[in-house]
Amino acid sequence: MDFSTDDSPGYLINHLARLFAAGLQARIKPLGLTTGVFPVMLCLWQKDGLTQKELVAQVGIEQATMANTLARMERDGLIQRLADPDDGRIRRNWLSEKGRALQAPAIEAAMAENDAGLAQFTQQERDTLVALMRKAITSYGW
Numbered sequence: 001m002d003f004s005t006d007d008s009p010g011y012l013i014n015h016l017a018r019l020f021a022a023g024l025q026a027r028i029k030p031l032g033l034t035t036g037v038f039p040v041m042l043c044l045w046q047k048d049g050l051t052q053k054e055l056v057a058q059v060g061i062e063q064a065t066m067a068n069t070l071a072r073m074e075r076d077g078l079i080q081r082l083a084d085p086d087d088g089r090i091r092r093n094w095l096s097e098k099g100r101a102l103q104a105p106a107i108e109a110a111m112a113e114n115d116a117g118l119a120q121f122t123q124q125e126r127d128t129l130v131a132l133m134r135k136a137i138t139s140y141g142w
Contacts (some may be wrong), residue, residue: 017027
């Protein structure tokens with residue numbers, strides 16, 4: 001059985017994801033963000049006050065990894081973790097002023113990285129690529 005990384009969708013997608021992550025990391029590092037924190041920030045920018053459980057479901061990482069990520073984010077002043085007013089057993093994650101202020105520059109950095117990575121694509125090719133990636137992701141039940 002022959003295997004070629006040049007013809008393997010899984011290998012190529014993984015390689016491209018690593019390239020995008022490295023490029024994004026270089027762009028957001030000056031903001032004090034990392035690629036591990038970025039997906040959580042995106043969720044909280046869309047809907048602040050999510051629980052750890054809700055973030056795990058949305059980001060798709062392990063509970064322990066999310067717990068460590070949230071602890072680092074709190075340490076770095078990006079979020080505040082406060083008890084839910086209706087159920088003290090639940091802690092909600094709220095963006096701090098610092099965390100909210102990073103939204104525009106971080107999104108700008110991500111969009112710049114998308115543009116750089118797809119610079120050789122026409123708009124139609126970009127749209128097709130995104131549609132195909134969404135289709136593949138739904139194959140995994142997301």
